[in-house]
Amino acid sequence: MNESWISCEEVVEHLLDYLHRELDGDASAEIERHLERCHDCFSRAEFERKLRERVAKSGRQEAPERLRRRVKEMIERF
Amino acid sequence: MATSTRQSTPVVSQQARRDQFEQQVTLLMDRLYGTALRLARHPDDAEDVVAEAISTAWSKLDQLNDLDHMEGWLFRILHHTFISHWRRRQCRQNREVELEPENGDNRFSLFEKLHQPFLLWWGTPEKEFINTLLQEDISKAIDNLPDAYRIVTVLVEVEGYSYEQAARLLDLPLGTIRSRLWRARGLLQKALWQQGREAGLSKCGGQHPGASGGDV
Numbered sequence: 658m659n660e661s662w663i664s665c666e667e668v669v670e671h672l673l674d675y676l677h678r679e680l681d682g683d684a685s686a687e688i689e690r691h692l693e694r695c696h697d698c699f700s701r702a703e704f705e706r707k708l709r710e711r712v713a714k715s716g717r718q719e720a721p722e723r724l725r726r727r728v729k730e731m732i733e734r735f
Numbered sequence: 736m737a738t739s740t741r742q743s744t745p746v747v748s749q750q751a752r753r754d755q756f757e758q759q760v761t762l763l764m765d766r767l768y769g770t771a772l773r774l775a776r777h778p779d780d781a782e783d784v785v786a787e788a789i790s791t792a793w794s795k796l797d798q799l800n801d802l803d804h805m806e807g808w809l810f811r812i813l814h815h816t817f818i819s820h821w822r823r824r825q826c827r828q829n830r831e832v833e834l835e836p837e838n839g840d841n842r843f844s845l846f847e848k849l850h851q852p853f854l855l856w857w858g859t860p861e862k863e864f865i866n867t868l869l870q871e872d873i874s875k876a877i878d879n880l881p882d883a884y885r886i887v888t889v890l891v892e893v894e895g896y897s898y899e900q901a902a903r904l905l906d907l908p909l910g911t912i913r914s915r916l917w918r919a920r921g922l923l924q925k926a927l928w929q930q931g932r933e934a935g936l937s938k939c940g941g942q943h944p945g946a947s948g949g950d951v
Contacts, residue, residue: 673917677891679898697852704846704861709892711865712923715874716893718769724782725764728789732757735793 663687668698759805773889774817776878788813841921876926884919
């Protein structure tokens with residue numbers, strides 16, 4: 658990555674890794690600096706962030722009563 | 736300390752330990768089931784995975800120094816349980832890991848489909864799209880991902896695993912995790928786009944010539 662200014666294409670290429678906190682500090686800071694100045698990339702990052710939040714929520718689902726009973730009975734036998 | 740005490744290490748009775756275990760498991764049950772369901776897709780399989788993981792956790796409880804740290808530990812057991820179930824099934828059915836052929840979907844971007852330049856984020860079609868999406872639409876789109884993409888999505892996007900943790904659990908190179916996530920993101924967004932259009936959520940499909948990404 659260019660140290661002074663990275664392009665929008667480079668941001669798009671690394672955005673997922675950035676949002677997953679998988680970039681090193683310098684690369685991450687470069688993207689943050691770009692996002693502060695580029696409205697379109699900022700909007701894109703916000704969109705991806707919000708979508709990821711909604712995806713993360715899909716891991717929460719009310720457990721069926723049948724499973725709760727099964728686990729309770731199992732634990733009583735431990 | 737100068738005081739003479741005859742205190743002994745408190746011994747937690749088996750019953751108290753079991754009660755504490757049950758209490759924690761009960762609190763985590765919705766998340767355990769939700770994660771198992773996203774991984775396994777079918778409610779019966781998800782229930783089996785949760786029950787087996789809880790049974791394994793109890794049998795290994797001595798390895799856990801502090802029951803207050805049970806959450807992360809129990810989820811790791813849940814993921815291991817699912818992965819071994821899944822590997823056994825793949826092996827039994829003599830199936831290769833299902834991978835979608837490369838056709839440009841990994842570049843599909845909902846943002847590029849929806850975004851209209853010069854609008855501020857809080858009044859944009861992409862924000863409206865996200866706000867209108869139902870949680871069940873997202874779950875459905877995840878469930879429809881091929882195994883290879885769904886599993887990394889659940890581990891990284893839902894459970895917050897790092898690429899390295901996911902790579903270790905799945906015994907895959909880091910680069911494979913990264914490329915599958917990238918691909919999964921494209922497939923997921925394309926599915927949401929299609930579902931959204933079918934439900935009439937997006938009023939702006941194809942209206943902005945600046946948008947890139949393959950047409951659906």
